[in-house]
Amino acid sequence: MLSSPEAMACSRTCSRILGLSLGTTALLAAGTNTVLLFPNWDATYLLRGLIGRHAMLGSGLWGGGLMVLTAATLISLMGWRYGCCRESGPCRSMLTSLLSSSLAFLGALICFITSGAALKDGPFCMFDASSFNQTQAWKYGYPFKDLHNRNYLYDHSLWNSVCLEPSKAVIWHVSFFTTLLCINLLQILLVVIHFINSFLGLLCSLCEKR
Numbered sequence: 001m002l003s004s005p006e007a008m009a010c011s012r013t014c015s016r017i018l019g020l021s022l023g024t025t026a027l028l029a030a031g032t033n034t035v036l037l038f039p040n041w042d043a044t045y046l047l048r049g050l051i052g053r054h055a056m057l058g059s060g061l062w063g064g065g066l067m068v069l070t071a072a073t074l075i076s077l078m079g080w081r082y083g084c085c086r087e088s089g090p091c092r093s094m095l096t097s098l099l100s101s102s103l104a105f106l107g108a109l110i111c112f113i114t115s116g117a118a119l120k121d122g123p124f125c126m127f128d129a130s131s132f133n134q135t136q137a138w139k140y141g142y143p144f145k146d147l148h149n150r151n152y153l154y155d156h157s158l159w160n161s162v163c164l165e166p167s168k169a170v171i172w173h174v175s176f177f178t179t180l181l182c183i184n185l186l187q188i189l190l191v192v193i194h195f196i197n198s199f200l201g202l203l204c205s206l207c208e209k210r
Helices: 004-036 053-057 059-080 090-121 169-209
Strands: 125-128 136-139 161-165
Touching: 004 059, 053 090, 059 090, 059 161, 059 169, 090 169, 161 169
Parallel strands: none
Antiparallel strands: 125 136, 125 161
16 A cells, blocks of 8 residues: 555656646647638638638637646646645645646536537538528538438438538538547546546645644
8 A cells, every 4th residue: 555655656646647648638629620720721711711610719729728738737837846836735736736627627628518519510611502492502501500300420421412612521520520529528537537636645645744
């Protein structure tokens, strides 16, 4: 069985690993959201304002990206005992852990919800509106929101037949928003592990002082 000092050292090592892992996922989330702004690696759609609202919201940049990266930096500082975290007591360390965990959890959750909504609504693309009983022949919008009796995520025959521009819009949309969704799930899991690790570290600190 580990003694209190050994358990605290183990907790700090875990914080270093978690901080690095969260920081990596934050960069991946920001990169994935950035790619969604350039369908088929073409900046023309962004310049013309033809990007879907979920990608333009940029939750992967500021939520799953910046907010999680800030929390990851705090967690890493606690693990390495740098700066103001060097002389932190157990209560102060726990408070910092709660703040960093809450920040990362909130950012990941916002990005997760946005990604889920994006997958539900489908891509923003040009489609033949006349097939949806509308007067305008061609327009940009969310054609899959009106398909109440068919789910485009499971019906792959719709992927290349509904969206006319950008080409392969559905594949691009589904691939990267699914990736972002998985990154957010991993972030939430890492945050939960960090909270448990911090709580155990606090218990070991209190036991050591007795």
